[in-house]
Amino acid sequence: MAHSQDTIDHARLLYIRAHKPAEISARLNVSERTVFTWIEKFNWKELLAFDTAEIEITRRISTLTNRENKTKEEVLELNALCKTFGTLKQDLAKAEKIMAEAKAIKDGQADAVEGAINRSNRRSNNKKKAKPKNDISNIDLTKFDTWANENLFEYQMLWRQVAHDPDLCRNRFILKSRQIGATYYFAFEAFEDAVKNGENQVFLSASKDQARIFKGYIQAFARNQFDIELKGADSIELTKDGKSWATLYFLSTNSSTAQGYHGHLYVDEVFWIHGYAKLQKLASGMAAHKKWRRTYFSTPSSLQHPAYEHWSGEKFNKGRSKKVEIDLSEKSLKAGALGADKIWRHLVTVEDAERMGCDLFDIIELKAEYSKADYENLFGCKFVDDNESVFPFTTLQKCMVDAYSKWLDVDFDSHSPCDMRPVAIGYDPSRIRDNAALVVLEIPRTLAQKWRVIETHQFKGITSEYQAARIREIYDRYNVKWCGIDTTGIGHDTFQCCIDLGLQNVVPILYSVSEKTDLVTRAKRIIDGGRFEYDMGKKELSQSLMMIHQITTPNGSITYGAARSGETGHADLAWAAFHAMQAEKQFDKSKKSDTATSKTRLTIG
Numbered sequence: 001m002a003h004s005q006d007t008i009d010h011a012r013l014l015y016i017r018a019h020k021p022a023e024i025s026a027r028l029n030v031s032e033r034t035v036f037t038w039i040e041k042f043n044w045k046e047l048l049a050f051d052t053a054e055i056e057i058t059r060r061i062s063t064l065t066n067r068e069n070k071t072k073e074e075v076l077e078l079n080a081l082c083k084t085f086g087t088l089k090q091d092l093a094k095a096e097k098i099m100a101e102a103k104a105i106k107d108g109q110a111d112a113v114e115g116a117i118n119r120s121n122r123r124s125n126n127k128k129k130a131k132p133k134n135d136i137s138n139i140d141l142t143k144f145d146t147w148a149n150e151n152l153f154e155y156q157m158l159w160r161q162v163a164h165d166p167d168l169c170r171n172r173f174i175l176k177s178r179q180i181g182a183t184y185y186f187a188f189e190a191f192e193d194a195v196k197n198g199e200n201q202v203f204l205s206a207s208k209d210q211a212r213i214f215k216g217y218i219q220a221f222a223r224n225q226f227d228i229e230l231k232g233a234d235s236i237e238l239t240k241d242g243k244s245w246a247t248l249y250f251l252s253t254n255s256s257t258a259q260g261y262h263g264h265l266y267v268d269e270v271f272w273i274h275g276y277a278k279l280q281k282l283a284s285g286m287a288a289h290k291k292w293r294r295t296y297f298s299t300p301s302s303l304q305h306p307a308y309e310h311w312s313g314e315k316f317n318k319g320r321s322k323k324v325e326i327d328l329s330e331k332s333l334k335a336g337a338l339g340a341d342k343i344w345r346h347l348v349t350v351e352d353a354e355r356m357g358c359d360l361f362d363i364i365e366l367k368a369e370y371s372k373a374d375y376e377n378l379f380g381c382k383f384v385d386d387n388e389s390v391f392p393f394t395t396l397q398k399c400m401v402d403a404y405s406k407w408l409d410v411d412f413d414s415h416s417p418c419d420m421r422p423v424a425i426g427y428d429p430s431r432i433r434d435n436a437a438l439v440v441l442e443i444p445r446t447l448a449q450k451w452r453v454i455e456t457h458q459f460k461g462i463t464s465e466y467q468a469a470r471i472r473e474i475y476d477r478y479n480v481k482w483c484g485i486d487t488t489g490i491g492h493d494t495f496q497c498c499i500d501l502g503l504q505n506v507v508p509i510l511y512s513v514s515e516k517t518d519l520v521t522r523a524k525r526i527i528d529g530g531r532f533e534y535d536m537g538k539k540e541l542s543q544s545l546m547m548i549h550q551i552t553t554p555n556g557s558i559t560y561g562a563a564r565s566g567e568t569g570h571a572d573l574a575w576a577a578f579h580a581m582q583a584e585k586q587f588d589k590s591k592k593s594d595t596a597t598s599k600t601r602l603t604i605g
Contacts, residue, residue: 003030012044016047134238153358155356158346160189169293173344174345175346175347178350187217193264200261201247201263202249203268204283208405236248264295265286271305274400276310300384301383301393304386308383369460371562373547378543388550400542407452420479424581426441427471429464429493429494435460437456437573439453439573450531453538471483471498481505482586485508
């Protein structure tokens, strides 16, 4: 079929403008083969021979830009060409600058020559070996002794002396009051040993969050005392004179690779660790060599915790025909004592700590704020016998997880950790002698999910207005669908303040025998059913739950409480959690399994 000269000329123009043969064919209604024939016959390629790459790319970009209803392939091609064109222009500009500077240097222009010399010097300096990360080469080792003498309390100095005593340091087990600076001291001790001796240090905690406390103390000490910024996530590798020197490892007990590490071992809060038998095997492997120290320290939990067998020596005696006697009396352990099982034990109550120089506490105030049982457990190193507890430690252990590792959908460092997922607040108001407690639970959205404790807070000696303001702050950060408040007595004022603030979904809980029974039995059903989780590091919540016992009222009715009178405390965190669990009332009553239908959801909100 013959084509007019106008068609051929139009095709040539389109070809020069970077249209593809297939595009020319479709646009002029001629066969693609004919277009290729014209290109060869009339030597159209020569028309493009003197075009630069820049011109060809520009032409194609212009063609595609002006085309309407672009195909997906054309859009991708246009984006790629634009990116290529931008890079090409940058490279051309750099090339022009280099050629201009080269000409200026050749012509002897003073500014150009000086600039070239400066650039050469900078490149030479950049090639020098960068300072190693976490370099401790220039640390003044005498500062450790100076700092220790100026800052450590007497009992911490004793721990330091034992660490350097070859007959005592191999196994140390310390039963302590809360908040006396044990974690802080052992972080210092481990860093000092790593810097001085180049030996690895392994910190093993119940949860990742607790392990981070060790790291934070060490980083702060290195920064404040030696102006060194230590970097690292789950480990910090120290370098000296350009070489690896020692590594500090920060692990949680659920770390699947923990057995691969070795060094001096520090195990924090052992009486609160789930799976202690497994931990012991892990610890033995990490510190099996005779040169490594093994240090265990903790506040007490339950007599039924497996770690108590380790502390008491019962574990050592198992399977042995010749038993050893371990003296656990306060009189024996207040100065520290080496047992027949080769474990050096030390017991430090808060009153011992005060006697040995710790001025951080007001003992009289502590005794006023806490019940006798709470005080003895938290500060007096007394274990709880939870055999009669509604929530014994053996049950609670199944609820404990390393939340920072397991709950990947919760960002604990965020202003709104749960995003917009629904939560329930439980609030137990402050009375004369006990704390106000607030617990935030994430509400399960399906029957397969669990109630998860996101936050817990305790407040002392505060007004109802203050308490309501703290609740409002939780509303600002979460999607609150339930806020259960004990309105018995003073709690009514806090409830009313929340209403005055315009808070929604605030529910009054008026205590009675039947109401308390419903609160505890509902919580027991959830906890025993494996539908409750909280971070291992929340020891206060565990302690509070273990206090709940079945009790008999004066008229013979059976109910639940903390097995003490109102004057001695009432397990505030546990009751706050129970108040939040009452949000379960808002669930769809369908008993269909979540595996049978995906439509089982909360009906609240």
